[in-house]
Amino acid sequence: MWTAYGELCQEEGTSRADDIRRHVHARVKAWRAGKRKASTTS
Template identity: 80%
Template sequence: MTSKGTPGRMVRIDDETWAAYGELCAEEGTSRADDLRRHAYARVNAWRKKQAIQRRLKHLSDEPTDGDIL
């Protein structure tokens, strides 16, 4: 666990990219961890939204329509 109560994660990124990413984040006033966390949250939220839409469309296509024999 980290000091903020979330588990630490390990990623494999080459040293040159990691250093440049650190510079980029510093220029943007954020940390690599915070930037990665925001990216992961955004991706997961988009994925969940897509799943919800697909479930709703499936549910709508499964509903009987006027004229269907039940």
């Protein structure tokens, strides 16, 4: 799995670390937005 993931990232011109960093950033941003939305609708 990791080998294929590395090949995918290489084809996309990115590194695994950068790809994971973007994924984590997007997840945390969505989580924070959800928390803000929940706090304003309470």
